[in-house]
Amino acid sequence: MTIDLSSHSVRSIREGLLSKDFSAAELADAAFARIEAVDGDVHAFNATSKELAGAAAARIDAMVAAGETLPPLAGVPTAFKDNMNLVGTKTTCSSKILENYESVYDCTAVRLMLDAGAVPVGKCNMDEFAFGSSTENSAYGPTHNPWDLERVPGGSSGGSAAAVAAGEAVLSLGSDTGGSIRQPGALTGTVAMKPTYGRVSRYGVVAFASSLDQIGPFSKTVEECAETMNVICAHDVMDATSVSRPAEDFTAKLRDGVKGLRVGVVRDLLDLEGCDPKVRERVLESVESLEALGAEVGEVNLPSTQYGLPAYYIIGPAEASSNLARFDGIRYGHRAQDPTDVLDLYMRSRAEGFGPESIRRIMLGTYALSAGYYDAYYGQAQKVRTLIIRDFERAFADFDVLVTPTSPTTAFKIGEKAADPVSMYLSDVYTIPVNLAGIPAVSVPCGTVDGLPVGLQLMGTHFSESTLLRAAHAVEAASGFVPVPPMVAAL
Amino acid sequence: MAITEDQVRHVAMLARLGLDDEQIASLGVELNDILVQVDRISALDLADIEPTAHAVAQVNVTRTDEVRPCLSREDALRNAPQQQDGAFLIPKFGA
Structure with a gap:
């Protein structure tokens, strides 16, 4: 039988396994057949992991055969961003x-994820070290957007987003330092969440900016986002920033509706010059639908977020330049040939191994941290962070959730912004303030503009993921929009 | 605060990046383009504002000082470009 993964959810996979409509091994085969068929065009994956998938699927099939209780993500073909360590890859x-x-x-x-029964299908393409917003900064070539192969899927977790959108995986994980989960989520019509800083352990994800990084899920539906959050949110002694909180069932209140929910439209961010008016229109239509469902809608401004982008482009590179100092050609990674001494080894190994955007950010960060500039740049950026946090605190006194577009535009053409770093950085203008404040946010598809998906971003105060997911579920239900890329619809 | 080519060379040395003249020249232009944006915050008067290092407050995290399982020597060396006698092999220091 042929299984179409794009039509399957965590729930339908569970039901199919229990009723023996298909096995986990058949699901894994379907994932690899789909990858084989489309990944030459999409390039969501750097590598597949057939052996690991086979072993994981066999474990699930044995559990089904023995009539054991299945774990929550049993048999679900899942992809991981290629900055996450997994033995055997x-x-x-x-x-x-x-x-x-x-x-x-x-x-x-x-x-x-694997302990919860997920079946690992492979490791996903990304901007090198997560530096970028388009997945064009990959040493292995760009990922293409399943909605239009001439366009970017967003980034830096573009491969993880494209894999789910193209029906090559049912779930995936990405990492988000300034928008790297949510922006590709918006550009590929997937549900994409950045949890509160510290909610998900970062142990084993290659660090970019340690005060901002967070892991989160991609899925086709809000329910699956909640189901994945149930699995990955856990305290971990291996990450000192991991938060210890009682386990929460993020699916419990998903269908409780938005009656009385205080929804704040962030007026000054919505009115930004660079925001496509049609994107703004889709977002406002969704807000109206929330209002029709009983939400109390108002407006709010976050004036300090205008400084978010410059603050981020100091804090991100500064922390990255420090984190990437470990790539020295000695313990792991590329080593230059015939070094004359240790300094020569460092200098050439790093210059040969890092791509242009990585070099740009290491240089910017090193400069910002260097003697005489630290206070003017890094110190000042950390103070701006305080201002942005205060803006959010004021807004959350009046509102339960805040709304903006996730990205100011729909997916842009491959190459369109590649030569202009500053214009590329602008694609994260709505997502960056969230990382600086450490709050959670989710991007949920809310419609299309000219055949390309638009994402709506919902932001909440620390640890308010349940509320965000409930609001996202209402947006999803009200929009009636089922994001299916043409290449999937053609199946 | 425009960054000069000499500064770019100095920063490249601090970052241990052996860049060629062409890279130094283009990075000078690119970094200045980015720093123009950043200068919008350098101009703000934030003398009375406390800096934020981490957005979610954390107290020190410690654990008892006891031996626990960790990476084996073999695993730690598995990705070493060069190794010898169970150790990372490096070239000599200094000229």
């Missing part, structure tokens, strides 16, 4: 410097 970060790096331990979030 390489972890390249889409960089030449880690081209041959074999994972020697498991990322906690990946391990939690």
